[in-house]
Amino acid sequence: MVGFKIEGDGFILSLINFFQRLGEIHWITLFIGLAALGLLIWLPRRFPRLPAALTVVALFMLLVGLFGLDRFGVAILGPVPAGIPQLAWPHSNLAEMKSLLRDALGIATVSFCSAMLTARSFAARHGYAINANHEFVALGVSNLAAGVSQGFAISGADSRTAVNDMVGGKSQLVGIVAALVIALILLFFTAPMAWIPQAALGAVLLMAGWGLIDIKSLGLIRRLSRFEFWLCLLTTAGVLGLGVLPGIVFAVTLAILRLLYSIYQPTDAVLGWLPGTEGQVDIRKFKEARTVPGLVVYRFDDAILFFNADYFKMRLLEAVQSQDQPKAVLFDAEAVTSIDVSGIAALREVRDTLAAQGIFFAIARARGTFLRMLVRSGMAREMEDKLLFGSVRAGIRAYRVWRNRNRSTLITGEG
Structure with missing residues (x-):
């Protein structure tokens, strides 16, 4: 310009x-x-x-x-070359293939990332969903067609997609019409171009x-998450200063580090009940919440893996020590989506540490991968069915029955 x-x-x-x-x-x-x-x-x-x-x-x-x-x-x-490209099978040898495979992998990675970023951006703007698998297959087929028609590597370009969106393109029919128009121009109208x-x-x-x-979205992002707001600004600065791909890699790296940190030290809670409120609440946030005397209901809000297993064990034992004369611990495992070998070992250590203090350890709402690992590791069998509950309420009822039975036994023995 x-x-x-x-x-x-x-x-x-x-x-x-x-x-x-x-x-x-x-x-x-x-x-x-x-x-x-x-x-x-x-x-x-x-x-x-x-x-x-x-x-x-x-x-x-x-x-x-x-x-x-x-x-x-x-x-x-x-001048624009006239005519339709001729179909031809590309020829190569083994020595060239080694170099081509390495370069092709890089091109495929960059093309797919670029296409998905563009696709997700416009999908969010217009309110529809993107299937990454379908996009990947479409890119693969398109590049196979480009290979036999002497074309360039194909990807989703943000600038051309933006032009398409600006002129009112709404569906895949736009691409078909554009291809037909380009074919007609290449055959008959290259001179005016x-x-x-x-x-x-x-x-x-x-x-x-x-x-x-979209400047307005920055304000919304800032209100929802300060981290994502600064990540957005850093990504923009990275793209402007380093280029599109390095800037995106930088942003993805920061996001992964944030994810690892959130898994390493996830939120947790000792649960209680607030009058007039359905379900359990964190007693640290609601001082008026009530607990069952002698029972600690503890929730851990993420997977238990090798890098946060010790943190889980430390937090649970600290929660037990902060309560007055605990008799049992009920671990609410609904938020634990996964657990590995180190996590199972941490669970066993918690159970054994509590048992040495005369405190029972039970688990509620174990499901999915977490439950399967409990069964495979043999821990479910070791704990017996009476210490595995389908809900927190079921665990509390069982604790109350056990406590009342012990009281009756104690009173009968004294009498």
């Missing part, structure tokens, strides 16, 4: 290069770019049914062709890219 190619690796260096070369601006090209941008803003508001991008490109192609603006230094698309000014194409891409920016 300014008449020269900006050089630089990443947004920051490109911006520096732009300001260093302000004196090279080609004013006719800049005027075409700004005029095209203005029309792209005005046309959808004044004529919403008119395809603005197509109209603007066609208009400036006509102006450049009629007035020969390319002779005044306006960069144009130039040579006059399309690059500044007009740049304006279309700039307008489409601007539509991807």
